[in-house]
Amino acid sequence: MGTNGVKMRAMGKRVIIVGGGHNGLVCACYLAGAGAEVTLLEQRQILGGAAVTEEFHPGFRNSTASYTVSLLHPRIIQELRLVEHGLRIEPRQVNNFLPSIEGEGFISHGDPDRARSLLAEQCPQDINALTQYELALHRLAPVLRDLMLTTPPDLTTLSFSDIPRLFQLSRHYGRLTNEDRRLLLKLFTVSAGEILDDLFVSPQLKALLGFDAIVGHYASPYTPGSGYVLLHHVIGGINGKTGTWGHARGGMGAISDAIAAEARSRGVTLVTEMPVERIEVQDRKARAVRTLNGDSFEADIIVAGVNPKLLFCQLIDPAAINPETRLHFEHYKCQSGTFRLNVALNQIPSFTGQPDPSVLTGGVILAPSLDYMDLAYTDARQSGYSASPVVEMMIPSLVDDTLAPPGKHVASLFCQHFDPSLASEWTHRRDQAADTIIDTVDQFAPGFSSTIIARQVHSPWDLEQKFGLVGGDIFHGRLSLDQLFSARPMLGMAQYRTEIDGLWMCSAGTHPGGGVSGVPGLNAAREIIRTL
Ligand SMILES: Cc1cc2nc3c(=O)[nH]c(=O)nc-3n(C[C@H](O)[C@H](O)[C@H](O)COP(=O)(O)OP(=O)(O)OC[C@H]3O[C@@H](n4cnc5c(N)ncnc54)[C@H](O)[C@@H]3O)c2cc1C
Known part of the structure; x- marks a missing residue:
């Protein structure tokens, strides 16, 4: 991208990117690289969206939402000079460990032999x-x-x-x-x-x-x-090894920070604490964005790095879009049903059937069988969540000393099947659900709960409130055939452009979907540059 001809045409084009998730940042980098004048507006005080590292208890930092890397595209790592900007990704020594309450655990080692x-x-x-x-x-x-x-x-x-x-x-x-x-x-x-x-x-x-x-x-x-x-x-894969997962030193925020550093070096203006309230549309052309504090930013091109449902149902005047588009996005499915805990620990846990602590450097999956997962889902449909939910635990401080004080640890608990339709009801049920998750870990690792110094709890509702993840959906929309490829986020809009002239999309709600890959941002930039 970025030939001289394109540069001439892009020069002076004002681009506003709404949302500073990693995809918005990637898109900003490529558009600025092509010569456009790019400003990115992020509602939170921190860039990165669901790929951030934050202190959740004095001295304890962790990836707040996403916590492990595999999908980040090698092309983005190279073209955006992420290693030069400090990014270090270490592959897992052990892929996964599945403890069992009764007997020996099951290990998938990172070394093929x-x-x-x-x-x-x-x-x-x-x-x-x-x-x-x-x-x-x-x-x-x-x-x-x-x-x-x-x-x-x-x-x-x-x-x-x-x-x-x-x-x-x-x-x-x-x-x-x-x-x-x-x-x-x-x-x-x-x-x-x-x-x-x-x-x-x-x-x-x-x-x-x-x-x-x-x-x-x-x-x-x-x-x-x-x-x-x-x-x-x-x-995905790490260092060319398909299917492997790894840890970004400093947490997932290190990925966003490296992309943001490249964006700055390409002249992008990055503005935080700037929630966008409206995308102003006139004569079916996107003209400007209006922020919650009343500022207005005029632009030739506006790119939404937010969930498409949020874009079409909250940020645009309903009168400015076709009724069928509005209806499509009202029914667009956002419901990953995930619950996310971060805990500060006095010591690392010890699981039953654990041969040695090295297996804890992988993802520890508390879900001994497919039937266990099936039951957890059925329970969730009946009661909001299961008494025996599916939990994956990562303890990144075992491989990264930047996250916790010496001798202490942080763990990410990523838990599945927490009914997203409960919406704001989660504010009353979140702590009880978090207790159930910790009780579940206790069954596999007796005494775990007594090692917890502090915890940070995110129900599906909290994920929506904090990150703008509609329905708490980690992928900006269910990964089902009706919402994939040419149908992501809607048939006729999978080429990153919307029905409104000058309004584009670049988030995980576009092809190829969720995960910290950066690919929606890259693809969107390529399509936008083609039209310059
Ligand atoms: C709990 C959880 C665990 C996950 N685990 C993993 C994992 O381990 N590995 C992995 O690869 N993926 C994981 N994912 C998925 C992955 O993190 C996301 O799919 C991806 O980060 C989405 O990136 P994005 O840039 O498209 O959107 P987002 O990261 O959602 O960024 C959108 C940005 O827009 C901002 N925004 C929203 N509304 C406005 C507004 N009105 N004005 C201004 N800004 C606004 C938001 O604050 C946010 O910063 C996880 C996600 C979650 C939530």
Whole structure:
């Protein structure tokens, strides 16, 4: 991007980006790099959206919301010079540890050789099928990663400009074998549980793999479509190792800070504590944004780095958009049902069936089987949340001494199946739910609760209030077929432009969806630059 011709045309174009999440920041960098005059307005006092590190108790800092890296696109790391700006991402030594209340835990090691020998001990009957499954995912991942960078075709018009997009699509698809295509079709349409039950025997192995299908997805692993959510979580990688996850030193805020540093170096004006109240539209053209404190910023181009539902249902006058668009976004599904705790700890926990503390450097998943997850979802539908919820714990201070005082620790608890439809009712139920989560950890790690010095609690409602995540949805919209690719966030608007002239979108609510990838921001910038 950024040829001289484009630079000439972009020069002097005033761009306002609404929302300083990492996607807004990425988009700002590329647009400024192309020559535009970019100002970004963020409502909070801190940039990064759901990718931030904050002190939640004196001396204890942690990633407040997102907590682990895999999806951040290598192109963004390189082009935005994130390493030069201080970003360090360490792959996990141990991918995951699944403790069991009754017996031995299940370990997925980060080192491929150790992983293989451990799995051969833990689930010998599944080892061949697992090898085939992993090989297939490794073939699918690069194709899907390329697809992430492809702007989806507009299926409402299929115009001349969609021909290259369709060509790219068929080229990606053409790289797959028929066997891979069959698996892909299944992953997009059936449940993760069904796929895993067909392939494997070990309940713990199935739980380990199936956990990815319910992360940020308010559904059972047996809900059709959950296979895609699983896929979404395994197509990333660290240092070229597909499917691996890692820790950003300093927490997830280090990613946003590095992108913000690049944005500043490209001349972007970054303004915090500047909530946008309205996007002013006149004659179907976006003209300006008005902030809550009454300031007005005129612009040639406005890019919304916020959830599209928030954009269309709160920031634009209903009279300025088509009624069907308004209706679509009223029904746009935002409901990941996640609950997020940060705890300051006196000491690290000790789980039953834990061979040694090194396994705690991975994600500790408290969900011993797919049935456990299925029941947690059913309970949540009946009672708001389960007495035995699904919890993943990370203890980043084990690998990062910048987060807690010496000898102390911080842990992230990421918990699934907390009914998002309870909305503001969560203010009355959040502490009780947090107690249930801690009681659940106590069952797997006796005495855990007595080591807690302080806690920070985020129900789905808190996530919405603090970060603007509508419905507490961590992905800015459910990752289901009706809200993916050419349909994200709406058929006819998946090319990052809206029906309002000059108004664009760049958040996780656009293709390829949620996670700290930066790709929606990059893709949106590319499409905007094309029109300059
Ligand atoms: C609890 C939780 C755990 C997660 N865990 C992971 C993980 O471990 N790994 C991973 O890859 N992903 C994870 N995710 C998902 C990932 O963090 C998000 O999908 C991603 O960060 C979204 O980025 P974004 O820039 O598109 O939007 P956001 O990060 O949501 O940024 C939008 C920004 O817009 C601002 N804003 C909203 N309204 C206004 C307004 N009116 N005016 C001005 N500013 C406004 C918000 O304050 C926010 O800063 C998690 C998310 C959550 C919430």
